[in-house]
Amino acid sequence: MNLRPLLASFVRVLCGVRPLPATALPARGPCVFFANHSSHLDFAVLWAALPPAWRERTRPVAGRDYWEKTALHHAVACGLFRAVLIERKKPTVACNPLTAMSAALAAGDSLIVFPEGTRGDGLAVGEFKPGLHHLARAHPAVPLVPVFLANLNRIMPKGRALPVPLIAAVHPGAPLGAVADEGKEAFLARARAALIALHPS
Amino acid sequence: MNALRDPQLLRLLGGVLAVLVISSVITRVLVARAGPAGPSPAIANLAARVRAWWVMVIVFALALLTGGTGSVVLFALMSFMALREFITLTPTRPADHLALFAAFFLVLPFQYVLVGIGWYGLFAVFVPVYAFVAIPILAAVGGDVSHYLERTAKIQWGLMVCVYFLSHVPAILMLEIPGYAGQNAKLLLFLVLVGQSSDVLQYVWGKLLGRRKVAPVLSPSKTWEGLIGGVLSASGLGAALWWATPFPWWGAALFALLITLMGFFGGLVMSAIKRDRGVKDYGALIEGHGGMMDRIDSLCFSAPVFFHLVRHFFVP
Secondary structure (H helix, E strand, C coil), rough: CCCHHHHHHHHHHHHHCCCCHHHHCCCCCCCCCECCCCCCHHHHHHHHHHHHHHHEEEEEEEEEECCCCHHHHHHHHHHHHHCCCEEECCCCCCCCCCHHHHHHHHHCCCCEECCCCCCCCCCCCHHHHHHCHHHHHCCCCEEEEEEEEHHHHHHCCCCCCCCCCCEEEECCCCCCCCCCCCCCHHHHHHHHHHCCCCCCC | CCHHHCCCHHHHHHHHHHHHHHHHHHHHHHHCCCCCCCCCCCHHHHHHHHHHHHHHHHHHHHHHHCCHHHHHHHHHHHHHHHHHHHHCCCCCCCCHHHHHHHHHHHHHHHHHHHHHCCCHHHHHHHEEEEEHHHHHHHHHHCCCCCHHHHHHHHHHHHHHHHHHHHHHHHHHHHHCCCCCCCCCHHHHHEEEEEEHHHHHHHHHHHHCCCCCCCCCCCCCEEEEEHHHHHHHHHHHHHHHCCHCCCCCHHHHHHHHHHHHHHHHHHHHHHHHHHHHHHHCCCCCCCCCEEEEEHHHHHHHHHHHHHHHHHHHHHHC
């Protein structure tokens, strides 16, 4: 039985998120959604808000160290959300995060990434890690779509197990222009500014 | 109490149904007259509102016909959605997390349990005494002093309006009015019917005759013509429904006047909060109406005053 549509509805009801219209997204996938990160619910909410066809072809990218802690963590990440697990702490040639992400994109799947690398306090968007730049360089034809996630830091902030049922919002923006010869720092700053510009207030 | 056996209650609900059918026919005609270009935004909004009214009336009628439990559960859910909209608009900080969790999952359900079991004494003081002691403590334990008083005041006010005030609607079911035992569902319906009709009639009179704005800063769509026409016609409706209440006809008229005026000012107060936060609606839950809070703002302010005045004058 496919639990995923049910799960998506449950997440949307829990967080009060409205489904995104297909017109808010690029004409077709695959693409890379990059979002601000302040809660464990972030990837589930972005995923649940996508139109059903997009949802089936979109995989969150998550840290292997966290999501392989227990069998349950692993089942949720890989079984339910088909997460792409990557090495955050000590990437080597053998376990290069880019390889796994490239394979997913090549298979036609879109990705959800959190370029801050870890959850912040939700009050400000942190500095981006260079991974997004590597990804953009490796796949210049894949659109990079900024998605601002509002209020999730209030629903389930870092370090809290109990959710407060406020209304979250998912604000996708226009894809970033192609990565130019602007250099890593300039590109990351541009991507971060595009995300912050989607802040609703 | 078997609500289905009360012919007066069924007559009231039948009347509401008839009004809905007529409204649907009128909007159909208006939409059809608009031609191939499609209806104007005002007519499209009207059609959306009428559609949403169908859903609201059916849900409300089903809850009322189940007797007490259905109404208590329905209003508890409405409180939940209203509080959710209210707190979402309110800037809180991570240190408020525990206080907010308690507001949603302890205070709100417990207040409605008190309504359900009919414990009036604790129902009347639980939020203003116990919750208002506990919430600031939980927020203070969070250890963040920035805007502490504002944050706590806003959470408490949200609880007051969305939970405490609104819980007075199903609390009508616990009033023990001599000679009216087992018929309180009609009194609940009287409050909701007069209050919501007043909102609708103010809107209709305002659209037909509205010229002079009554509160241009707070609520630019409200006019003196709409206010006076709506208040008078909804009070007339209340007087005409006296047979379903424990009141004489003039008592029903005075209570209806009270409900419409409190409702109007309730709408004004909740608008002031929206303007302060820079939004037009509290949410987008109900098509054409906005959020839950946009629909029940008038009820929140009329219910507690109605409840206590009825209790004062009619419960020995």
